[in-house]
Amino acid sequence: MQTNLSEQAKLLPRAEEAESILRSCVHCGFCTATCPTYQLLGDELDGPRGRIYLIKQVLEGNEVTAKTQLHLDRCLSCRNCETTCPSGVQYHNLLDIGRAVVDAQVPRPLGQRMLRESLRAVLPRPALFKALTQAGQIFRPFLPELLKAKLPSQAAPAKPRPEPRHARRVLMLEGCVQPTLSPNTNAATARVLDRLGISVSPIREAGCCGAVDYHLNAQEKGLARARQNIDAWWPAVEAGAEAIVQTASGCGAFVKDYGHLLENDPLYADKAKRVSALAKDLVEVLCEEPVEDLHMNGDKRLAFHCPCTLQHAQKLGGSVETVLRRLGFSLTDVPDGHLCCGSAGTYSITQPQLSRQLRDNKMNALESGNPEVIVTANIGCQTHLESAGRTPVRHWIEQVEEALN
Template sequence: METHLSEQAKLLPRAAEAESILRSCVHCGFCNATCPTYQLLGDELDGPRGRIYLIKQVLEGAPVTAKTQLHLDRCLTCRNCETTCPSGVDYHNLLDIGRAVVDEAVPRPLSQRLLRESLRAVVPRPALFKALTQTGQLLRPLLPATLKNKLPRQVHPAKPRPSVQHARRVLLLEGCVQPSLSPNTNAATARVLDRLGISVTAAREAGCCGAVDYHLNAQEQGLERARRNIDAWWPALEAGAEAIVQTASGCGAFVKDYGHLLEQDSAYAAKAKRVSELAKDLVEVLRGEPLEGLGVQGDQRLAFHCPCTLQHAQQLDGAVEGVLSRLGFQLTAVADGHLCCGSAGTYSITQPELSRQLRDNKLDALERGKPEVIVTANIGCQTHLDGAGRTPVRHWIEVVEQALG
């Protein structure tokens, strides 16, 4: 589409990128057909095409309003539209640019600011998050349903990790909330990889991937976390670690974007590119290994929820299903598997009503085949879906490890 950035917008660090993305959109509307919020609300401005038009207006100098901010806030950043788009519009990067400009122009109400700052203060800090989670579990009977549903129904304790050191080594991003909400996920990962002759190394200095800050519009703070992680991982990468493995697809999607987000940073551009190249979702490591030798007794009936960050951001739709099928698990059919469950990072907290509708629709689809367990590949989706108190939801690697012969 034709675009004319305002003089002020031309001064933005990512002005050329924004203009290029805007011009790639032909306004065909195919994206609306697979947009979860457009399907729920039926408002053009709550679909990708409408949001692109809003960002175009803002960058061309039109007045910015709270209504503009609301429609951009309602976007899940599920990136379903990118999978659908025939023109390859890089929507999520345009949205990041647009949201930053809008938030600069429209001050948020105090309640929203406090909520967002609280999320940024708590979620990326594993020790603080763990303390609050444990307190919440103790006070569970007294908590309102909205808070109770954010706590895991059952915590599967972490089993011991293997101590054997193999010639093949990978780094593992431990995550922020996963060690508290699903502590056995990474331990199960280490045990399965150990059976395949791969050792897991944790870089203790590495922390939050930066996605929480970045997507709550503290973009520079998110990028600073990325730089710290690169510094923490670099010695192990130079020593021969073959991959940086993520068991949470949301973290993986963001780490794989480090190269793009830091490409203008002369001190980190080359390292960030290398880190993004070596970032692997767990399934990318496992699918190339001789899994049949693990002796997995995969006789459970499972429904797999493929997170948006796995299928749309990382383009790994079908990968986990392929591994589970190879291992003998029975997978039920899931209608509308491309649609978001409503977790979307902190979205379930900042947009609770829409998030609940999406969650219930997703669970209806997942449960149609009557699975014993629902499995997924992202801690946010896992906690969000399990919070409904319906069919149990776990990370898929835990189910695999439990079935090891």
């Protein structure tokens, strides 16, 4: 696509990257066929091709309006379009650049600003999030229906974690909301890895991966969190940690992008690149291990929901299914497994109507094979699907750890 960036746009830190991405798009339209919001709304501007054209207009100096902002806000950042694109367009990077420019020029209404600031203030802080969630459980009968729907059911407590005892060591990102919403997920991970001769070294100083801030257009704050995590992990990285494991694929996708996002930071570029190379989703670790030696009792019929951040961002579609089958589980077929469930980080809160439509469509697909349990690999997807109040939804590693016992 031919572009002509405005003089103002040429001054942006990522101007060359934006222009390169725009030029790589040939407007073939293959992406619209797999875009969840285009399928729901049927509007060209609510598909990747239309949004790319909007960002092109913005960077060429054309008028930016609230309508432009709305169409970019409606994007799930699911990256399904990138999987479909024959030209390899790095749409998610262009979207980050475009959203930042648009938000700088179009002030948001007070309600939107308060909501987004509240999400940024609460979600990345595990202790605060836990306290507010516990308070919500107490006052649940008095809450409005919208808040009740977002409030998760009481999670099972975490089982004890084994003490590090093996020569093989990995680090693990604990996450922001997962310790409250699904506290046993990371404990189950540590227990399964321990059975395979791998110990998890806790690094409590590592906090939020930075994705919440970054995708709510507080990009510098998101990158600051990335730097903090790199600093927290670095001594263990230098000491020979095999990997930095993520049990939430959304966090994993962002940590794997540290190297790209910090490539122009002279102090962190090399460290970020190494951290991204060490970052692994849990399934990448288990794929390489003799999981058949675990002697499972995997007798339940499961449906696996593959999060967008696992299949489209990390390109690991099919990996969890392979491991689960190696362990003896029976998996149902899931139609349209490439489509987003509507969770998409904070999307279920900022775009509730579209999110619910996508969730219900996804639940219908997941339940079409009559599974006993739905399993997934991302805490956002897990809680969003569970909010439908239908078939139980768990992290897949919890199902594995339960079958070990």
